[in-house]
Amino acid sequence: MKIGFIGSGNVGKTLGSSLVKQGHEVKLGARNQEKLSEWLESFNQNEKASVGSFQEAAEHGEIIFNATPGSVSLEALHAVSHQALKGKILIDVALPLEFSNGELSLSVANIDSLGEQIQRAFPDVKVVKTLNTVTSALMVNPYSLADGEHDLFISGNDEDAKNEVIGFLKEWFGWKNVINLGDISSARGTEMLLALSSRVYGAVGHPNFNFKIVR
């Protein structure tokens, strides 16, 4: 499958590498493509991996990931033509982080979310929020923790798109338990979880943890 990434930081590269290794045609979209030469070289001229502009990555992808920092996600997506996004699934993994006064907070919370902001700005894109509650290492390898017995959440207005993404999460990375929270406004819950997980990180002492709903 052809998969495009808007954003090529740690999360984009980790997801992209996993997908290239599985035989998908991955294009990482970046403002500064030179920064990705090392990533490209790691694939030893495997033609499945490529880099390009945000526009080229969006045009390439049958499925698109938003892997930009949440603070610049809307700006990055607005740099792409309407035609390149229209009708496609956009898997939004971004965190709306803000550091001000040396303190971590969210740039949007409580009565709105980044997922909703993106969905409102691009009404004919199928925004699916997921993977945003775990580290990039865990995103692509849930089995590395407790045989994958922990939970991922998914939010989005389009049930078919969510079901398709739930299938991808299982097929690509092995996610067994994906809880459908409802429409895109439920992205508030997973984005706001950051306020808890940043403190759990401090208590646990490492980032390789995840939440499980015991029921």
Place this chain on the structure above:
Amino acid sequence: MKIGFIGSGNVGKTLGSSLVKQGHEVKLGARNQEKLSEWLESFNQNEKASVGSFQEAAEHGEIIFNATPGSVSLEALHAVSHQALKGKILIDVALPLEFSNGELSLSVANIDSLGEQIQRAFPDVKVVKTLNTVTSALMVNPYSLADGEHDLFISGNDEDAKNEVIGFLKEWFGWKNVINLGDISSARGTEMLLALSSRVYGAVGHPNFNFKIVR
């Protein structure tokens, strides 16, 4: 132990009943004490259970629970004299819920929390935020779910007070796993969890669930 409750809704009554049955002297503080006649009668003139004003409940308690709705917590606590609260542990279980436009949200979030607001307003009270992430039924009976193998969180500025409360949570209700998140500002994380747990409730279909940190 003498335990006072500011607030006597479902949460206060459930916690209070459990503590009376364990032999503690519990006074539920309410604006309208007549509403508690049924609760009192359920104890068949057991003298361990009593009701009173907020002031009387606070004076009574060696430990005090804030079990008011978060929207009125500060007002309720300000109705109590400084002397009745000073130096005591205040276990804050309140949720800062707000319903506006028919939508659930938090009255404080992201860069502040109810726990912090209370601690700032009452600097010589030892505010400990806990139990606010589970239903009242689960608060007093964690073993009813998966033999208690799920997690509770605790926040507060005073380490000794938190350790004392962790001991109470185990002794009173059987909580095995209580994660110390840090100072009272970490109450943001557990209060903001409500945005996720309200959606998990919808997905799971019942409120008898809890979070577990898989690590």
